[in-house]
Amino acid sequence: MQGNIERVVTMRLQMHVIAIFVALGISVIGQGKCFAQNERVLYAGTSGRDVLTLQQKLTQIGYYTGPLNASFTIRTYHAVRDFQYAFGLPIDGIVGAQTWAMLDRSTSGQSTTMPIHQQPTAATTSSLSPTPLGNSTFSAQDINLMAHVVYGEARGQPFLGQVAVAAVIINRYHSALFPHSIPAILFQPGAFTSLSNGQAWLGLHQENVKAVMDAIHGFDPTNGALYYWNPSISTSSWIWSQPIMLTIGNHVFAK
Numbered sequence: 639m640q641g642n643i644e645r646v647v648t649m650r651l652q653m654h655v656i657a658i659f660v661a662l663g664i665s666v667i668g669q670g671k672c673f674a675q676n677e678r679v680l681y682a683g684t685s686g687r688d689v690l691t692l693q694q695k696l697t698q699i700g701y702y703t704g705p706l707n708a709s710f711t712i713r714t715y716h717a718v719r720d721f722q723y724a725f726g727l728p729i730d731g732i733v734g735a736q737t738w739a740m741l742d743r744s745t746s747g748q749s750t751t752m753p754i755h756q757q758p759t760a761a762t763t764s765s766l767s768p769t770p771l772g773n774s775t776f777s778a779q780d781i782n783l784m785a786h787v788v789y790g791e792a793r794g795q796p797f798l799g800q801v802a803v804a805a806v807i808i809n810r811y812h813s814a815l816f817p818h819s820i821p822a823i824l825f826q827p828g829a830f831t832s833l834s835n836g837q838a839w840l841g842l843h844q845e846n847v848k849a850v851m852d853a854i855h856g857f858d859p860t861n862g863a864l865y866y867w868n869p870s871i872s873t874s875s876w877i878w879s880q881p882i883m884l885t886i887g888n889h890v891f892a893k
Contacts, residue, residue: 680733682847683778683785685709692733695745696721709778715851731851732844776854780820785846786839787824790832792887797845799887802860804853806891809864816864860884863891 678688689708696702701724702717715731722729725740733741776784784807792800810816810823817823824830832838860866866889867877880892 679735679844680710681844682710682712682715682731682851683781685778689714692718692741695741698745711778712776712851712854716855730844731848776820781847781850781854783820783824784850786842787830787832788846788849789842790838790840791830792849792889793837793841795887795889797849798859799889800846800849801852801857802863802886802889802891803866804850805858805860806863806866808853809858809860809862813864859886860891862893864893866891 680689680692685708687708689710690706692710693702693704693706693708693714696714696717697706699721701721702714704711704713704717718733718737719729719731721727721741722731722737725744727737727740784804787807788800788803792803795803807820807823811818811820817826824833828834830838861883863883865877865880867874868888869890870888872878877892882890882892884891
């Protein structure tokens with residue numbers, strides 16, 4: 639049963655990503671050298687031969703020291719961000735045409751391209767990337783599920799509001815009050831309205847994935863909140879009994 643659910647979610651994610659590319663006018667067939675060969679837009683949760691190519695290139699120039707496993711993991715995400723910082727690219731952890739082009743030039747063996755920032759030291763990296771939460775690891779499936787919930791729960795919210803929703807999920811994962819499994823947390827009956835009414839499956843954006851990754855790495859604008867709700871539509875007397883800590887976007891947050 640769990641395997642069937644994972645296959646359905648994966649298929650839906652692939653369809654949503656393709657729809658996003660079409661909406662943005664991104665062709666995975668054309669767009670010059672970067673996409674004419676084997677290089678597509680990559681982000682946390684993707685996998686395949688081109689992710690392996692990415693990891694090999696980042697390893698070649700010293701930004702990635704993890705396993706070459708063809709899976710865009712947390713370590714790959716931070717290696718991409720460090721590379722983007724060093725070469726003056728937008729720091730979003732997403733490997734699109736601009737990042738691919740710079741990687742190709744940097745690993746060609748004939749390139750004179752140099753970082754405009756020095757390669758990140760431990761101090762530099764810690765200032766760019768939130769601190770990981772202990773030894774917790776999340777699968778690509780966990781990340782995809784959380785990103786869909788962020789889309790459904792915080793659609794139209796500022797990016798900080800999306801991170802806040804993701805942070806609540808991570809806080810529940812680390813709380814003894816909730817199951818120690820992302821699917822179990824998300825699919826608790828009535829826990830997330832967007833899963834109950836299907837809104838979570840209506841779309842997915844790369845910034846939803848980025849919000850999840852930032853929350854996983856310790857960025858918590860809610861200061862440890864376990865609950866949130868929209869005060870303009872929530873009618874639950876129980877949820878209103880929780881002490882409100884702060885407001886971000888359309889949501890209020892509580893412990």
